Amino acid sequence: MTRTIATGLRLLLLAPPLALGLAACDAMRANTQGPVQPQATSGPCQVDRFFLLGLRSVPTTMTVANTGAACRFTLINPALNAVVDAALLTGLPRHGEAHADLISGNRQAEIIYTPVPGYTGPDTFSVTLEPGAVGVTVKVVVQPPR
Numbered sequence: 001m002t003r004t005i006a007t008g009l010r011l012l013l014l015a016p017p018l019a020l021g022l023a024a025c026d027a028m029r030a031n032t033q034g035p036v037q038p039q040a041t042s043g044p045c046q047v048d049r050f051f052l053l054g055l056r057s058v059p060t061t062m063t064v065a066n067t068g069a070a071c072r073f074t075l076i077n078p079a080l081n082a083v084v085d086a087a088l089l090t091g092l093p094r095h096g097e098a099h100a101d102l103i104s105g106n107r108q109a110e111i112i113y114t115p116v117p118g119y120t121g122p123d124t125f126s127v128t129l130e131p132g133a134v135g136v137t138v139k140v141v142v143q144p145p146r
Contacts, residue, residue, distance in 0.1 A: 035052045041071070044145075056135055062141070069114070073110070095119045098114075
């Protein structure tokens, strides 16, 4: 049975902590399962971990070196029983480009951000996942190339 993102994650988070076992806790710390996000990050950047708790909007911070390369991160573990119908960019950045795309057969969303060449400073954008209107607000700190 397919569950919505909010329902599936809520059920996972309501499970008794001892029922998850130590191996599951280690895997969550390793950012490889469950509601711990992002699932993967690539590019000249780091994205702080956060939990999708069925809230309407979850904040996170991305630190990106402005090398001209994009920062990419994925949301939702494809092993979860969650289907993502849409990943919508609902708040545009002012100092770069952001994209939200579905990947892994509608089991994950990939978020991509590229700062404007030469820009350093703050930026922000938002993504909403459907169904459930689960949002992620990304506060971006753009740094000079390393």
